[in-house]
Amino acid sequence: MATAPRNLLSYVDPQPDSPWLTYLAQVDRVLPYLGELARWGETLKRPKRALIVDVPIEMDDGTVRHFEGFRVQHNLSRGPGKGGVRFHPQVTLEEVMALSAWMTIKNAAVGLPYGGAKGGIRVDPGQLSRKELERMTRRYTSEIGIIIGPQQDIPAPDVNTNAQIMAWMMDTYSMNIGGTATGVVTGKPIPLGGSLGRVKATGRGVFVTGREAARRIGLELAGARIAVQGFGNVGSTAAELFAEAGAKIVAVQDHSGSVMHEGGLDVAALQLHVHAHGGVAGFGEAIADDAFWQVPCDILIPAALEGQMTEARARTTTAKLMLEGANGPTLPIADDVLAERGVLVVPDVLCNAGGVTVSYFEWVQDFSSFFWSEDEINARLDRIMVNAFEQIWGTAERLRISLRTAAFVVACERVLMARAERGLYP
Ligand code: NAD
Helix, strand or coil: CCCCCCCHHHHCCCCCCCHHHHHHHHHHHHHHHCHHHHHHHHHHHCCCEEEEEEEEEECCCCCEEEEEEEEEEEECCCCCEEEEEEEECCCCHHHHHHHHHHHHHHHHHHCCCCCEEEEEEECCHHHCCHHHHHHHHHHHHHHHCCCCECCCEEEEECCCCCHHHHHHHHHHHHHHHCCCCHHHCCCCCHHHCCCCCCCCHHHHHHHHHHHHHHHHCCCCCCCCEEEEECCCHHHHHHHHHHHHCCCEEEEEEECCEEEECCCCCCHHHHHHHHHHHCCCCCCCEEECHHHHCCCCCCEEEECCCCCCECHHHHHHCCCCEEECCCCCCECHHHHHHHHHCCCEEECHHHHCCHHHHHHHHHHHHHHHCCCCCHHHHHHHHHHHHHHHHHHHHHHHHHHCCCHHHHHHHHHHHHHHHHHHHHCCCC
C-alpha cells in the first residue's frame, strides 16, 4: 500500500498550544508586511536541519540508560547557527524546532550575524549524579559534533544547563577535533574563554528593554510592583536589577511554589534561599500557584517556560507591562487579549536577547583572544539593546502593530533579504 510522502514537519504532531504552532501563527501575522520578500516566507516555516540523537550512558549503578537528544538548525542564512541547549523532561523535537526558530528571529531582530539553532535532551538532570551528567553531556556533544562548530553552530546555556556543561561541551568537541576550540560554545567559565557579564546578560537585557518600555508608557520604575515567574538565571537577575532601580518584587513563582510580599521581597535573601533550598518555597508568604497570576502588579516578567500566559491569565492580569524573559511564554490568543486590554508586551525575541548578545561578544573575544572589561561589555550590551528597542518601537508605531509583530517584521526582512541575496542553491 502506498504511504503518503513525509517531510520533516510530518514527524511532529503538534498539540494545540504547542510552541511550534505558536511560532507559525506569529510568522503568519508578519507575512503581509513583507512585500516581495514574502515569496521566501516558507523558508521561515521549515527548519533547515534537525538532528535526533540517541545518548546512551552508563549510570553509576552499572546499568545503561538511553536519552533522546536534539539539535535543530532553523536557519543559517545570516551566519552560523546560535542557540542554547536545554536539559528538561519535557523536551521534544517540536519544542526545539520552535526554540530554534525564535533564535533565528531574535538574532536577526537584534542584528547579530547569526542564524538560529537550539538543542536539548529529554532528561530530568536533577535525577543524575554529577558524573552521569558529565557523561551525558559529553556523549550528546560528540553525537551533535557533526553539525556544530565555531563557524557552523554555536550552542550556549539554556534551562538547566550552565557554564560547567559548556566547559564539558567545549572540551569534548576540542578532544574530538584534536585542538582547543573555545569558540564552539558560549557561556563558558571565564578561564576557558568565557566573557565577563555573560551570566547576568539575559536578565540585564530584560531590565534594559523593560526600562525603555516603562519610560515610553510613563511608568516610574521606582516603586513599581513586579511579579516574576521563574527565579533562575534570567528571572533572578532581572528581579535584582529592577529592585536596584527601586522597584518592588511583590511575587515570585518557580517550580517549587509561589511566594509574595506586598512591601517587596528581599531579592538578595531570596537568591540565597534558592541557592540553599533549590527553590523559592519556604521564603516569605506562600500563595497558591494560581494566585500568583492575580497578585496586583505593574510589571509581569514570565521567565520560566513556554505557554504560561494563557487567555484566562491575560484577561485578569493587572500588569501594564509584560517583559518576556522566557522564550514563548505567551499564547497567540493571550497576545490578542493583552493587546485589547492595552498591556504592552516586550516580546521574547527582543526582551531576552541580552544573553545571545553577550554570547556574541564572547565568540568575538575568543576569535581575537582579546578580552574586554565588564564595564565595556555592559555598555555595549546596553547600546545594542536600546538600538534594537528603538528600531522595533519605530516599526511598531509606523505600521501600527504590536512590538512582537514589529520585531518579527524587522527580523524576517533581514533573514529573507539574506536568503534572496544568497539565492537558492544549486
Ligand atoms: P533556569 O534553569 O536558570 O531557571 C528556570 C526557572 O524556571 C527556575 O526558577 C525554575 O524553578 C522555574 N520553573 C521551571 N518550571 C517551572 C514551572 N512549571 N512553573 C514555574 N516555574 C518553573 O533557566 P533560565 O536560563 O533562567 O531560563 C528561563 C527562561 O529564559 C527559558 O524560557 C529560557 O529559554 C529563557 N532564556 C534564557 C536565556 C539564558 O541566557 N539563560 C537566554 C534567553 C532566554
